Amino acid sequence: MTDADAHASDSPERRRAAWMAAAQAGDRAAYERVLADSVSQIRAAARRQGVPHDLLDDVVQETLLTVHRVRHTYDPTRSYDAWLGAIASRRAVDALRSQGRRGRRELHDEHAYDSHPDADDATAATEREQEARRLRDAIEALPPGQREAVEQLGLKERSLAEASALTGRQTGALKVNLHRAMKALRARFHGDS
């Protein structure tokens, strides 16, 4: 019986606290259990902060990565839920902020568009849309490993370490895949134009 199992009859929160304490000592099974058990709590904390449904999984993943990095700051004599909730709320706020920044940028673009009318507006917009679609199609057409590298490192702007943790691939393999993907995309677009 492991240290973590000994507390199985306790309340869910005490169980999570015991699992995390065992995880701090290197118990992998307890760690995976406490992380899996934390997902619904993270989602609830993110929803309380007003995170929209399509961003919830991002917040869950970012929070799990942060939990991994700062797991030594958890004090087993204190509430695990309060510790996790604070990290999840912070990550939720970060996600909302970065979404807000993206939204503002898009708004500014629209504003610039309106205030500088151009005869070719419609054509330019169509061209831009077509280009974006071509890029999306090109990324879709990449082999799975390369597509994954572009999505994780390029589109979601994750670090190599995070992308490696998410996909279970070595950072070296991710780098090679990204490099190959960029080469393929470049060849495709330069070849086309």
Added chain:
Amino acid sequence: MSEPRLTESLIQSLGGQLTPVRRLPPPWLRTAGWLLVVAAIAALLLHHYGAEHMIRRWAAEPDIAVAGAGAVITAVCAAWAAFSLGVPGRPARWAWLPLPGLLLWVGASGLGCLRDWVLPGAEVAGVHQSVDCLVFIIGLSIPLSGLLIWLLRRACPLRPVLAAVMIGLASAAASAALLEICHGFAVAATDLLTHAVAVALVVAANALMGGRLLQPHWTQADRTGA
């Protein structure tokens, strides 16, 4: 790969990367460690300047002693608050902890000024000495803030700017308290103003830089780029 499967595979790979970790010591213990360094500096200053002059001033003007005690209480409470704010889940109310000490410090210093106006004749600091005080407080606050930031390197302050303000307040208050040991003057308006400016500068500098210094290792430090 769909998102729930991504989360599942993330949990598995984090499990695969799990190594035992050394727990962060409790905030009170880290506060005590920092205070030990401050006490060592105080011992050095006392050894150099002697306690006699300081005790004579305290006997003549007890409000200086009260202000000094207020500065010490502020330093202890602000450092404890900074370490507590470095642990996720500890309430932000910790930031109020230094307030009573701060009120005592500012209040007693202010009363000292009033008394000097009513009873002129005490030896007060000129502009030149005031500048020395400013240099002393800022000069000593830099290593004391640096030490606090170093002691917080493994922490996770979710409110980094608030934690940085606490760091600034702790180191400025400790420096002002240490200044008492080698301070040759009664508290006068110019001197009090100099102290206030020095403390404000230290707190502001920490808030501006500390917020960034405290954050990287638990957020973006391992972004190695692509």
